[in-house]
Amino acid sequence: MILQRLKVLRQYGIIVVLFVLVIFFAITTNAFLKTENLFNVTRQVAMLGISAVGMSFVIITSGIDLSVGSLMSLSNILCAKLMVEGGVHPVMAVFITLLMACVVGLVNGAFVNLANIPPLITTLGMMTTLRGISYVLCNGYPIWGFSERFRLLGQGYVGPIPIPVIIMILIFMAGWVFLNKTIYGRYVYGIGGNEEASRLSGINVKNMKYMVYILCSFLTGVAGMIMLSRINTGQPKVGTGFELEVITAVVLGGVSIFGGQGRIIGVFIGVLILGVLGNGMIIMNISEYWQQIVRGLVLLAAVGFDNLSSRNLRNT
């Protein structure tokens, strides 16, 4: 009986956390529950969510990608530079930037596959390198002066719904289909669970790794474009610490850092929790310093609870 309840909690525990937070902020503040604010929350987490989908794939194969924050900065600067200094049409600029992001993923995959460098080290190196390239490209100065229409991507609405939110939801749905319904999703889980057994089952593990790193970088590129459109300036310092935020959301959503386990729905809720927490605390006028403390503790509490409950399940 207790077992049954634990199992339910383990699957939906994270939803309970989300509800508790929502109810808490709804009671303690007046502004939180307004429709406008709720859309605000989702819009704020759109970039985080989009990148988190890609990061989930990587982490489920028991990899990690620390380069997403720097990639966000580089895609920002590259796209801005193309549009402002190169005079490239925005659509074309976005296309080229996304292509660049895919190349970054390819390079990550190549180091992991060919040079056999652990993903943590590979992407740590790329994180520093990409940030450097970003500063070199712009000499450290922000780039601005885009056409009005480019703002649509990050600031536009369809009806009452912000465009970034629509993009995020579409990507989450696609991610869910990919992980749960396609053979590639099955391979992602298989590789994370037991890489050698997967290889001996005839799975081309290297190709799959290329795929997840490219997907992660591509989605981060998409997030970077939305970011650029929202702040309307190419900034080399954007995305600082973004990688840790994304990993936090993914792990909070129940994806095992050791790979092989995790659900995309959980990640979605993990993203929302971070969003609600951030937004609620801002409304409550809590200082940025305290916000960090709370975020860290929420992560530890959620993952700790998750591990304890799953250990109880395993022991029986």
Place this chain on the structure above:
Amino acid sequence: MKNDVILSVRNMTKTYPGVRALDDVSIDFRRGDVHALVGENGAGKSTLIKVLTGAIQADSGEIELEGTIHSGFTPHEALFDLGMTAIYQEFNLVPDLTVAENVFFGKELTRGPFINMKQMCSDTERILRRLGVTINPRTLVKHLSVAYQQIVEISKAVSQNVKILIMDEPSAPLTTNEVEHMFELVRALKKEGVTVIYISHRLGEAFELSDRITVLRDGKHIRTMDTDRTDRKELISLMVGRELGEAYPEKKYDSEEVLLEVRDLCTEGFLKDISFELHKGEILGFGGLVGTGRTELARAIFGADPIESGEILVEGKKVNIRNTSQAIARGIGLIPEDRKQHGILSEMTVKQNISFSALPNLNIFGVIRGREEERIANEFKGKLSIKTPDLDRKVKNLSGGNQQKVVLSKWLATQCKVLLFDEPTRGIDVGAKQEIYELIKELAEEGRGIVYISSELPELLGMCDRIIVMREGAITGSFKKGEATQDKILDLASGE
């Protein structure tokens, strides 16, 4: 002296949800005996060890050790106060420390605040000498062979003056020669008055080594017997609970059609000019000592390891296999030796495991055909009688024999024509072994070609239409069914 009971387990019961792992078990162990514990997977052997070493607590029952009654104790108490410890298949050694440091791990000898390495080394040397081995105590454990690592484990127990040593499948990782040596060690321990509880799937070892044998089945104590008053047949029927011959299935085969041909295959620094033909419907055995390159050969053919030179032909056509997915596309499958590490995906469900290799044929534009997947999984569950409550159960929760059936199903689902079996019955209990023999025979009779690697000679002799013997990465000879005997194979395998 003979009837001096050192350890008694009385009315021990341990239940897990849905399973009664130990059911009112009572056993007496005599001082200085080698006491073999046998039973199928799930008979309760592991649970009993865990209770004895304090890893888990029994629900009820008591343990009497040298006259003192205990109802439960911690692992720390079991080792340091009571002198009971277990050596498992996976060793508890720190690979980057020296032999001496491992032997004294957790109880280092010190002089003042510093570790007295000199003393530890000389003490380790003394223990090793008692066991009749010479290893430099300053060697790092990771540089030792598995057999020597096991000796370090045993020395660790001896340094603690254990009275009761439990050995769980100690021969599993060892080669034939090493097993002999390990037997010597056990006998040396016995001479010193240590009681050894010896657990093994290989009944031959129980007969060679033990004074008494206890049979467990479904968590119940079936019988404890003097080893010289029983025989293999009785033991098997007690373990399985019914009469069961260890017979190998009768099989017909007379095809001339070549399914797989390997020509002059070499790998870097190991396999040398391997050539052979595998016919349709044939079971081709590969014999030899452990580490002679049979596993490597199978892996090379399957594309898991690179080939340096040589050709592989499937149904007369030359194929170029560079990775495992290409091998499967050419109809070649490998059932690996290490089921847990290489065979199953333990966190995935039975259904997902069965379909895993066949997914390229089970999708439309990458989307898995769910119903077809379900149907195939169900088909093999029935055909191989895989015991699982449902297809969505995680494979790690199945018994060893059933896990192996899941691995087999995975390969049957791919429709591979050539199947390379590497030690398919290792660590599987007697009943499941029989089913797997039958199944492999059926596969051959349906027209597949089977490569059958096994270190158990009776199994090779019973199952295979032809046996190729390997030594040091090269083929040294081959026998047709009926020509081969254990002695002839061993002669070729050892090069005498």
